[in-house]
Amino acid sequence: MAYQMNFAPVMALAPQLVEGALNTLILSGQAIVAGLAIGIVGAVSRTEGPRWLDRAVGVYVELFRNTPLLVQLFLIFFGLPYIGIRLSANMAAIIAIALNLGAYSTEILRAGLQAIPRTQVEAGLALGLSRLQVVRYVVIIPALRIIYPALTGQLTLTLLGSSIASAISATELTAAGARIESTTFRSLETFLCIAVIYITMTFAFRFVYWLVGLWLFRRKAPPKPSLIADVTEVSRAGA
Amino acid sequence: MIRSFGWESVEFLIRGAGWTLLLSLMTFVVGGFFALIFALLRTLGPKPVRLAIAGFIQLVQATPLLIVVFLAFYGLSFMGLHFPPMVAAGVSLAVYTTAFLADIWRGCIEAIPKQQWEAADALALTRIQQLRYVILPQAFKISLGPTVGFMVQIVKNTSVVALIGFVELTRAGQLLNNMTFQPFHVFLTVAAIYFAICYPLSFLSERLKGNRHVRPAH
């Protein structure tokens, strides 16, 4: 007799799912804010900073892009106490995810800054704008427009990647799922529900990016990024 | 039984890394096989097929890899069959890889200017011949960088199956940590091994992307 799907026990715990989803949003929201901040500092350091700083940030970027998030998480959560730094599961997760996103967004933002022709900056300076004003009025929007698909794609991956935090029982959706699974023994049903929630959140995120994009780039239709740029961006995708 | 971190431990981890490599390779081969078919059908197939593939790609890309792994793990046993974690690991990683690589390769095919299709069309080549002789060789060249770049993601992604108990590098690290209670050494070494595998691939990928314009398309 084949196994019968039964969603009722899982649905009875729906409030836990909702809470898990909210916690995922909070956790990844915090990591995104911190990660983007790191990315901005990293990108500016690489383009404007002295050579050694560029190098140092480069090392950080390569270290974090070439090791799995899960191992980064273990190292921070289990490893750091060994050298006297003790973190809660949630804090460890936020730090790991933020550092990971920071590495990717450093490179994405740097690509954006470098895509703006020097002549644009020079034209701005020649008009008597300060460096900061040039960045504010001349560089940011066109640069953002170029990298917008890559950047938002990376944010989606960050949201989804936060499920890894369940490995150290941080409070988020996948961990909530694991708990529900262990009380209901309805494994497949539980994780199907969880998948649906993640998919819904992802599409909601995309909708928000689209709205924000409309507003940010309201002056002119965003240029169609070259397909090769798309390809490069997608190739970074993964946990 | 290993009690403290030493050469023996490193050896243990390297054996785990062997499984990581094997799993990555399998994932790339199986995932790549389906990705190629999907990429071709996604650009050239009949409309319902194109939509179905686009839908599959969208859904997988909107699901965390870990959840895909869990679904495969529990889904397979749902079918009443008992599989070792290896199978669930391989299946889920391949599915995930298919969705991403198919998308990357579709991008490469679509990056070939449509005039190339037309020129081949005007020379009376069949659709298949156009692909075989004109489009795919060019798409292949631009796909190299992104594809090698995605291999890095595959290697890193395999770490997730540690969470269903498949003993690859990360799981080996967890086990070793339980034996030695030296998480800092253990996970730092684990990270170093991943880096040693991934960094050369990343480097190669960037080089390949940089050389994309050797033979520019007009």
Next chain:
Amino acid sequence: MSALHINEIKKYFGALLVLDGVSLDIEPSEVVAVIGRSGSGKSTMLRCINGLEKIQAGSIEVAGHRIGPQGGDLRSLRKEVGMVFQSYNLFPHLTVMENVTLAPKVVKGVDRQEAEAIAHDVLRRVGLAEKSGAYADELSGGQQQRVAIARSLAMQPKVMLFDEVTSALDPELTGEVLKTMEELADAGMTMVLVTHEMGFARQVADRTVFMHKGKIWEQGPSEELFANPQTPELRNFIAPNLK
């Protein structure tokens, strides 16, 4: 019997009627120039002749192969009809030799040796015999366009279509391509060429067709048409071109 027979073709892009009942008969060895304003449907007509665009009414017949709104045997038709594009469209991953031999080999099943013999012959005709090992990006625009002509010639088509093949070229390079085309015309090739080079049309084409609003507005022997335009539209069109 005519080499190319176009009968009342209509072509829509969505709701836009781009070819509005075009008919044209071209005799073997005849050279027909097509002129007209931008957007008048010249390129679309050429692309329909080669089946790159579907037609919604009428028919096109070349060497016994007929296509209509239901399609038809496009591949057989294309074997008889060569096409050269404004943007050359050489295959960048192949050498000149490979560009030229590809279609004879895979479409006609000609063996390598014979294909290369054909290629040598056509490359010599366009004056590029010594470039057979080069890639497109190692050639000038004019040379690329001549390779494109050779590539098309290698299929030994009955009719060749040229769509503004000199428009993307620097002025000093148009001469070599026009010369190649003139030699082809002299050798008896049946040609339909869309061009903005009025002088060339007048001098080389036996007949010139003026398209306007998706119709053949006026046509006649080139000399006569240019010397004595009948419609105000054609008069307006060629006026700035005549000194």
